[in-house]
Amino acid sequence: MARAVTPRRKALNTVVAWVIGLIIFFPIMWIFILSFKTEGSAILPPLDVLRSSWTFENYGVVQDRSDYFKYFGNSVVLAFGSTLLGLIIAVPAAWAMAFVPSRRTKDILMWMLSTKMLPAVGVLYPIYLLFIKLGILDSRIGLTIVLMLINLPIIIWMLYTYFREIPGEILEAARMDGANLREEVLYVLTPMAIPGIASTVLLNVILAWNEAFWTLNLTAANAAPLTAFIASYSSPEGLFYAKLSAASVMAIAPILIMGWFSQKQLVRGLTFGAVK
């Protein structure tokens, strides 16, 4: 039943929501503002920062000093590559868990999730050594595999939840209609799960794009994505706030824009199953 909401109460709610929203958004907004200021004015008190003049020079300097598009390219390859690789493994895995569960399925799901509970730094040393031995340190392929592995539990969990909503009888119908396993997954299950797969892809691209621990530790120059690009501006010898801000804006803008356009899909994905 709808509750009666007085206009005053509505106005109050709106104000509170905006305040909370602005507090959350403030750091990003401030970075955005700083990126258009000179280094000199960026370290002034906040009000003086706002009054100082605006400039585009930071973006030019950042692009001149470090090749933004190389990092951007690496980010795209790593984020989409690791997600696609993850899907190739996760779709069959989630199919098996959702439609032919065994007594151990729940345990396996829990075990996979438990890998996310271990602090990443705990396995840094072995992985680092492995990478050296295999000669894939600072390579895109190595990092793609690592990012895929750390996000795989999430991908499988999300797909498992979606697949469970699909009636098993439809897959049985496909089997009766002469489809083999590959055709059943490809022509029936996957198209039916497209909305779920789309939100899984989106979320994991964002997670992989923003992943900083592994990308910073396992790359130097060749495979460095935008997270490393930002980090290279937080130098200890001098804090170039304005340039750091410009670099940050350049790094987060693509994913922010993508997230903005797909927010409906994303929200649906994250709340899937919660309201049904």
Added chain:
Amino acid sequence: MGQIELKQVSKSFGNVEVIPPLDLIIEDGEFVVFVGPSGCGKSTLLRLIAGLEDVTGGHVLIDGKEATLTVPAKRGLAMVFQSYALYPHMSVRKNIAFPLRMAGLDKADQNERVTQAAEVLNLTDYLDRKPGQLSGGQRQRVAIGRAIVREPAAFLFDEPLSNLDAALRVGMRLEISELHKRLKTTMVYVTHDQVEAMTMADKIVVLQAGVIEQVGSPLELYQRPRNTFVAGFIGSPQMNLIDGPEAEKLGAHTIGIRPEHLEISQTEGAWKGKVGVSEHLGSDTFFHVQSSASPEPITVRATGERAFHYGAEVWLSPRPEHLHRFDSKGLRIE
């Protein structure tokens, strides 16, 4: 050809045996109905034939060929599910064409067969719609269309009408019977509704707890039920089963008499009783009579409108030629 033979087929889920070893032959072209109360294993039996469940023991033969380990896709059977199980992301046309596409038929052949099936099933105007835009009856027809296009060795129906409303169910029942007459393909049909079983089947298989109680034509089952379970299950309203002195008089443990085989009179008869609730259907009237013969009320069917008011004293007489006698194990005495 579509002869299906089950040899000592059994099924257990873990330690629970749902179907003890059983034998059954379904002849080519027959319309066989598996009927029984829910949980009797009739759907499981169908799924064993389909290959959607693996048998625990025994053999499934299709046209005399060993098919026990054959995957569903290769058995050449088509199935219609209770939930229709249409592919929601495909149009009606693509749904019906799916088995043909899987079989590798070329586009032109696919189209021709889909068009034919759509005509038979009155779906021509709906070919470009998605299943979500169809009514229950139309969806059911699409499911049937998907089954008939590939010309299977046999059709398997798993309670296909139980999601439809009563009027539509009668219509679809006729359509499926009609289809069987026309195609002359083996059909195996699972239902818990004994009216569906009686009206559609060439042969009924009555199941209880995974065990076949009786196999026979609808009239055989109606006229000569092998035991009290079949006697009570086939026929609507149920056969009256009476234990005690009245049965002993006839040398039986239990006697059975169908509601339509009882005479009801105000003046004379075998058993004296009082009329309880009457159900008037127009064509028939059912009286529930509390009588001296048994503690349970006896159902009597009278044709047309007969008026006995609540509490009226009446006499009931069973027609002797229609009395069924059963021994203490519930088995029929000839």
